[in-house]
Amino acid sequence: MSTTSSTVDRAFEAALYAESDAALDTGASLLAADPSADTELARRGREFVATAWRRGWQPADVVRIVRRELDDPHVPLVSRLILDENRQPPTPRWAAQLDELRTADDGLPRTDRFSYATAVLELYRLLLRLPAIEPLDRPDGDRADVHRPGGGAPRQESRMLTRIRGLLAKAEATGFPEEAEALSAKAQELMARHSIDEALLAARTGDPNTPGACRIGVDSPYETAKAVLLDAVAGANRCQAVWNESLGFSTVVGFEPDLEAVELLYTSLLVQATTAMTKAEAAQRAGGRKRTKTFRQSFLAAYAHRTGDRLAAVAREQAAAEEQRDQRDQRDEPDLLPVLAARDVAVSEQVTRLFPETVTTRVRGVSDAAGWREGAAAADRAQVRARPPLNS
Template sequence: MGINSTYVRGNNANSGGCPTDGDSVLHALTAAYERGWQPADIVHMTRRSLGAAEVRLAVWAIMYEARLSKAVERAPRSWLSHLRAIREQHTDPGHFASTALQRKAVAQLWRELPPLPAEAPPPSKWAEYRADTAADPSPVGPADAKVLGRIRGLLAKAESTDFVEEAEIFTAKAQELMTKYAINAALLDARTNTSTEIVSRRIHVENPYIKQKVQLLNQISDANRVRTVWIEEVGMATAVGAPIDVGQVEMLFTSLLIQATRALRDAGADAADASSARAFRRAFLYGFAVRIGERLRQAGERATAAAAQESSFTVAEVLPVLASRSEAVEAEVTRLFPSTRLVRSRGSFDANGVRAGRAAADRANLRRHDGTDDRRLEAG
């Protein structure tokens, strides 16, 4: 359903929203939707490129368009998840004043957004009513959503506590639940000859130290059979994998970013000048990311052996199952991004920062839920 200019203009005049030339903003928004962009992506790019006033305008336009297109009744559940996240993070501006300059900047930015692989159909492709009327906008199944909810709860507790010991217990338990569930789900698919479902989900990465944060995301993804494709010009990565694996990557990335930021703050970066301090922080985050990746891969090997021991499969039988899933992921990455190329990190880093980052990674979540220190990320 497209935007009817007369309808928008009349509503703007009566509601006290954006002035009549707000039509250009709405047309630019719906055109961006047609090129693969989704609501949260639009907010991210507006915040990355413009200012707070333009972000408020973006939120207004997104919510206004959602009412025009009857998103509540027609949008895919993943689209509703975007709208819900925007409502949680931003106050609906409702009636507000925007300048012609702000509207022009927003419209121009959105018109110039490059095409993205579509993760969900745009409003023009929605049916009159959504066939799936479930209230939960989660893109995963009910069982997965339940497990992911428990994981989120545990990680939220780990991030909110000031006690390291307590945070380690909560995070270790969360990782135990997710690791076991992910491997068991793959084995269940193999037993029932169920084809592997592969999804893609965009992850927004914010400044500062964006390259080091992407390095952390790549390390987490690599350890969990997920491929990430980084689109530098828009500050977004696309994670491709099984739903449960992509969910695990998202949550670990968010949680470990919080832990890395806290560890970096505690480590300090006393230096004679700001440049040296920035070099230390970049190196710290790089060292943290590399060491976390090493630990996650080691944990994955142990978890695979433990899952095989608890099932009727042997390790020799489990590995081809996981390899098959990885092949499906690679095929989907090739379909979505046929011209991608592998880019490896280059350059030198502050040696003290790297050492401090690796040490912080070694301290992250070292204990199992029984309190013993065996430097494991999963409970095998």
């Protein structure tokens, strides 16, 4: 055994299988005193990352869990390991995650050797203990790209998605809640139309593409309400979401255009909901209110509930309008409703395959009537047709 391997082995034996700070200090001291061990230490880190891939994790998942469980200095460490390890041709979604890491890569933080070794050992200890999760797609050829069978280069973003991004960016930037809600509703209408066009195109060309999946972070605080909002956005866009509360993400299953729509809209609505909640909370505080946590939880729960109803209504109306248009035009196209029904069945079957056992959960902590009313009102501002009030 070489001296460098011996140093790394002794450091790992001291630090990776113990929780105490004393154990970390012992391992870090060994590594800090032997600069020749750095190359072997990095190689072992790449092995830990490769093991995470075999356990079903993807680059964005690993970065997310590191950011959730450790501190900011650990993020560039794991990002560098991921970029150095990934030398195989990646799948399209995997490639996008790596591109995002490259864009954000500012290099490793400058620090003393002991602090650096401590951070590395903390990171490796987390990677070592990552559980196995549902495999979605992998860059190693073990499994076909579930988003686009056969892999290949990712498609260029369509003009429709570019337009949707623009609408959502305006919704996030405006200082007028009514305008933000109207822009989001328009974005959902375009998403529904885009989904229908893609479904008809696939049916007409006999495209064998199957549903894929992606993971979207659902961070604390108020993660239950956020998971409900994501579930609502997924359902409105012909997808299904399965929440992993302990690991802080939801897996969304659907066809690729719909997955793109869900990621875009959920991220935007979360920004809008937070902005609306902050304004409503400030008004409540001005009136002498102090119960911030219960207000926020109830606000977000009501916002998610009402937004889900609104988005689903927009999607149904768009599908009905497209069906009527097809009937009027009498084009040589597949019937829309059977095509959409078949895609819904395919999504459900994929969910069952990935998650043979799931349980439902209730929204917890919804005990604040004012928060519920304000959240429902924030989600309702864009309504142009009369709707029954959302009872608290």
